[in-house]
Amino acid sequence: MHxxxxxxxxxxxxxxxxxxxxxAEGHALSGDLVIFSDMSNPAPRAVMEGMVExxxxxxxxLNIELTVIDREAYKTQIxxxxxxxxPDVANWYAxxxxxxxxxxxxxxxxxxxxxxxxxxxxASTKGALxxxxxxxxxxxTYYQWGVYYRKDIFDQYGLSExxxxxxxxxxxxxxxxxxxxxxxxxxxxLWTAGGWFDYLNMRTNGYDFHARLTNGEESWLSDEVRxxxxxxxxxxxxxxxxxxxxxxxxxxxxxxxxNGEAASYLMGNFAxxxxxxxxxxxxxxxxxxxPEITAGIPRGEDAPTDTFHIPSGAANKEAAREFLRFxxxxxxxxxxNNGENLGQLPVNALSSVDDDKFLNEGFDMLSNKAPGxxxxxxxxxxxxxxxxxxxxxxxxxxxxxxxxxxxLERLEAAREDIY
Amino acid sequence: xSISSDSSGRPARGWYKRNEIAITPWLFLAPGVFFFLIYxxxxxxxxxxxxxxxxxxxxxxxxxxxxxGMENYNKLFGLNGERADRNFQISLWNNLxxxxxYLLAIPGGLFIALFLNQTVRGIRIYKSxxxxxxxxxxxxxxxxxxxxxxxxxxxxxVILDWFGLEIRGGVLGNRTxxxxxxxxxxxxxxxxxxxxxxxxxxxAVDPEQVEAARLDGAKGRKMLWYVILxxxxxxxxxxxxxxxxxxxxxxxxxxxxxxxxxxxxTRVLSFYVFEKSLSERGLQYGYAAAIAVVLFLIMLVFxxxxxxxxxxxxxxxx
Numbered sequence: 001m002h003x004x005x006x007x008x009x010x011x012x013x014x015x016x017x018x019x020x021x022x023x024a025e026g027h028a029l030s031g032d033l034v035i036f037s038d039m040s041n042p043a044p045r046a047v048m049e050g051m052v053e054x055x056x057x058x059x060x061x062l063n064i065e066l067t068v069i070d071r072e073a074y075k076t077q078i079x080x081x082x083x084x085x086x087p088d089v090a091n092w093y094a095x096x097x098x099x100x101x102x103x104x105x106x107x108x109x110x111x112x113x114x115x116x117x118x119x120x121x122x123a124s125t126k127g128a129l130x131x132x133x134x135x136x137x138x139x140x141t142y143y144q145w146g147v148y149y150r151k152d153i154f155d156q157y158g159l160s161e162x163x164x165x166x167x168x169x170x171x172x173x174x175x176x177x178x179x180x181x182x183x184x185x186x187x188x189x190l191w192t193a194g195g196w197f198d199y200l201n202m203r204t205n206g207y208d209f210h211a212r213l214t215n216g217e218e219s220w221l222s223d224e225v226r227x228x229x230x231x232x233x234x235x236x237x238x239x240x241x242x243x244x245x246x247x248x249x250x251x252x253x254x255x256x257x258x259n260g261e262a263a264s265y266l267m268g269n270f271a272x273x274x275x276x277x278x279x280x281x282x283x284x285x286x287x288x289x290x291p292e293i294t295a296g297i298p299r300g301e302d303a304p305t306d307t308f309h310i311p312s313g314a315a316n317k318e319a320a321r322e323f324l325r326f327x328x329x330x331x332x333x334x335x336x337n338n339g340e341n342l343g344q345l346p347v348n349a350l351s352s353v354d355d356d357k358f359l360n361e362g363f364d365m366l367s368n369k370a371p372g373x374x375x376x377x378x379x380x381x382x383x384x385x386x387x388x389x390x391x392x393x394x395x396x397x398x399x400x401x402x403x404x405x406x407x408l409e410r411l412e413a414a415r416e417d418i419y
Numbered sequence: 420x421s422i423s424s425d426s427s428g429r430p431a432r433g434w435y436k437r438n439e440i441a442i443t444p445w446l447f448l449a450p451g452v453f454f455f456l457i458y459x460x461x462x463x464x465x466x467x468x469x470x471x472x473x474x475x476x477x478x479x480x481x482x483x484x485x486x487x488g489m490e491n492y493n494k495l496f497g498l499n500g501e502r503a504d505r506n507f508q509i510s511l512w513n514n515l516x517x518x519x520x521y522l523l524a525i526p527g528g529l530f531i532a533l534f535l536n537q538t539v540r541g542i543r544i545y546k547s548x549x550x551x552x553x554x555x556x557x558x559x560x561x562x563x564x565x566x567x568x569x570x571x572x573x574x575x576x577v578i579l580d581w582f583g584l585e586i587r588g589g590v591l592g593n594r595t596x597x598x599x600x601x602x603x604x605x606x607x608x609x610x611x612x613x614x615x616x617x618x619x620x621x622x623a624v625d626p627e628q629v630e631a632a633r634l635d636g637a638k639g640r641k642m643l644w645y646v647i648l649x650x651x652x653x654x655x656x657x658x659x660x661x662x663x664x665x666x667x668x669x670x671x672x673x674x675x676x677x678x679x680x681x682x683x684x685t686r687v688l689s690f691y692v693f694e695k696s697l698s699e700r701g702l703q704y705g706y707a708a709a710i711a712v713v714l715f716l717i718m719l720v721f722x723x724x725x726x727x728x729x730x731x732x733x734x735x736x737x
Contacts, residue, residue, distance in 0.1 A: 076697045079476055100702055104477035188680060244570040246681040247592035379700065388700040396682040399588065413502055 030061040033319040034087040037066065038074035043343070047336045055326050062319055082106040086313035088320040094128035094305040095376040096214075096383055098136060101309075107136045108310040113321055114138075121348045122328060124366075125305045128376055137309040138324045139347040141337055144362030145195060145302040145377075148271060149264035150257060151286040153180060161288040165203075165231070168291045172240050175263050182240040184262035186248030193394035194378030194387070195266055198302050201228045203293035207300030207372035214381040216419030220411040229397065229404055231293060236401050246399055254278060266290070268304070269344060272358050287358055289365050300372030301365065304380060305347065389414040463715060469708035476696060476704040484705065491709035507710065510686040513598050514667065514717070517687060520602045521609060521666035525658050528613025529651075533643075535614070536621045546618075553611035561675030564604035565591065591677050594684045601672050601685060609665055613658040620654030621647075656728070663721050667714065688714040 039048040045068055052066045067087070069077060078092065082101060092098055101107045114135040119126060125139045154160070154171075157178055162168040172182040187193045202210045205224040212218045213225065235241065242256050251274065256262040258278040265271060275285055292299070308327055310320045326332060333346035338354035345353060345363055353363045366374060379387035393407040435442065470491055474484030489498075497503025535546050552560065567575050570589025579585060586593050590600035624647060632646045648655075670689040673679060679686045679694060686694070688710060694700075696707035 072699075075699045083478060100475055100477055104475070104483050106477060189678060190680070244588045244592045247568075247570055247589050384700040384702050388694075392680070392683050395680065399592075399681070410505075 029059040029319045033064045035066045035089045036087040037068050038071045038091045040070045047341045086311035088314040088316045094307050095380045097380045102131050102136050108312045109134045111135050137307040138328045139305045139307050141344045142303045142305040143269040143344040145268050147264050152284045153263045162291045165293040181242045181262040184242050184253045184256040184265050185245045186250045186253030187245050187395045188249050190391035194391045198378050199290045202300040204228045206297040233401050298372035301370040303374045304377045386418050466708045466711045470712050472705040474705045475702040491706050510688045510691045513687045517666040524609035524613050527610035529617050531614040532617030552608040557671035561672045565676050597685045616654045616658045620651045624650045
């Protein structure tokens with residue numbers, strides 16, 4: 001472990017952040033560092049504990065207290081503990097999800113930490129953590145979204161990865177003719193439908209329009225939005241999605257793909273692990289980028305970022321800043337995102353990606369094939385209230401496409417109220 | 420020997436001793452009253468005042484909230500040119516359905532209790548089977564029924580199939596059926612609860628009265644209606660109270676089984692309060708407080724009735 005300290009310090013010095021390295025050596029950190037984390041699933045929990053252990057070895061005088069809270073419970077508890085009993089470091093999410101806390105003055109402005117090298121290394125997500133030219137957190141991981149599909153089924157019917165909307169529709173028709181649904185999805189918890197809207201809208205109207213729409217600057221009754229829904233309706237009326245998806249969670253929708261009743265799944269990379277656990281081999285599953293719809297529009301991608309923040313009421317902000325520097329370092333991000341740990345993508349540009357088929361493809365896609373821009377996800381880009389109303393509308397539309405007009409009017413009314 | 424007056428002979432009685440009868444009940448009541456004020460009355464007052472603010476629940480209301488007066492209520496009911504909240508109306512209607520249908524738990528519980536009040540070999544086993552749903556948690560009940568209703572191979576769907584029936588989207592995926600499906604799931608443990616109340620009530624039924632009625636030739640339905648049921652009145656009252664309260668605060672099952680869906684059609688007021696305040700996409704505490712106030716006012720009708728009828732009972736007993 002000592003060697004990690006040496007190499008990471010060497011890396012920091014080499015990278016030219018001699019100031020902060022000297023700072024770390026000059027003032028040994030002491031006192032308490034309280035960390036609240038939502039990384040409660042087994043693998044993320046081990047990652048979090050590992051990070052604390054390694055950081056603790058670098059700073060033996062620092063007494064680190066780590067509290068891991070169940071991920072769902074954390075979402076409600078964070079409001080209380082940020083006000084009443086703030087830790088020094090807390091997990092949260094980027095973009096609009098952190099906006100209310102920033103506006104309420106509960107997250108510390110850490111623009112000083114972002115100055116210099118870190119800004120370059122983490123450039124891809126800087127925007128998602130910036131509000132009014134100030135930064136309020138650092139990223140530790142992100143993951144790509146895309147279409148995961150059953151390669152063996154595609155091979156069986158002589159299909160190949162589609163790159164255009166026509167090919168996508170043709171593939172789908174072939175599958176349907178053979179009694180296989182094109183996509184599995186479980187919309188019980190709504191957000192999965194948000195993913196479909198993100199992609200259809202970004203492909204139909206482009207990333208910039210999508211960003212303006214989630215920012216409340218575009219009307220839901222506009223022709224552009226209607227075009228997006230028209231494309232969606234094509235799929236729905238073909239019967240491309242599995243039946244009764246409103247009763248399934250995203251996990252409950254997985255067996256359709258595992259059993260071969262549906263051929264593909266638009267999902268985040270976290271879906272790969274349960275697919276493998278369900279017995280699908282890497283020869284059976286593959287991945288493609290969501291195909292082009294409107295020709296010539298630069299493609300945007302969804303890649304939600306998970307983050308660390310310092311509450312403004314923190315007691316030991318110096319140690320907290322040092323911990324955040326440690327979290328974003330290239331070495332640490334390489335380690336925590338590898339296949340044995342989180343199995344996701346490191347944000348730091350100097351990190352290396354673990355040698356996993358899906359991570360490599362995803363990293364390549366986000367770095368080289370997403371010139372449009374990187375979106376967080378519908379419910380992180382749009383304000384919470386808007387996301388709630390909109391995703392419920394998406395779910396309704398997916399079951400009753402005829403309700404489109406009603407849904408759109410409801411969304412537009414919500415937009416007028418919320419922004 | 421001089422005559423000394425009684426009063427000067429004994430030491431003067433202390434203030435507490437003199438007022439003992441009046442004060443002691445209050446001393447016993449004090450802890451209860453204290454916590455009732457802090458945890459029941461004060462939050463009610465707070466909800467009322469919060470409902471006049473636009474506040475996202477972060478920081479302090481005084482600094483981060485804006486006073487908006489009746490604005491939240493205008494939004495709820497669609498007054499003053501605001502659009503009425505569709506979801507609120509859905510919740511209100513669903514609460515009404517819950518209130519009415521949940522009462523089926525009372526006759527259901529009574530029926531099971533009468534059935535289990537026999538002296539048959541092995542009745543304890545039957546009794547424990549009927550106790551079972553009350554013992555397991557609402558979360559488990561919700562999950563079990565969710566699987567029961569699954570559109571793809573759920574037992575309920577299979578049974579409907581035998582009769583050639585089909586509910587589109589499965590019970591919980593169907594806008595019209597979902598709420599009834601959840602209420603049915605809720606009736607299972609609630610009927611067990613009422614059954615327990617009635618079983619204890621049946622223990623207290625006076626055997627001499629039953630005997631006398633039998634001599635007069637009463638049996639079957641008449642025996643039940645004129646002799647047994649009047650003696651079960653206290654049990655019925657408690658069953659009514661807990662069932663009404665249970666219906667109004669139905670939250671667990673909605674949250675577990677559908678999360679308010681599909682398309683927001685199974686919301687009830689208590690769930691909507693949660694959704695608008697504490698849930699992942701909530702952050703509207705003022706608005707949620709306004710809904711909570713409406714729910715409280717509905718409950719107040721029943722609370723007033725319960726208190727009134729308890730008062731009447733006390734008067735009769737005296």
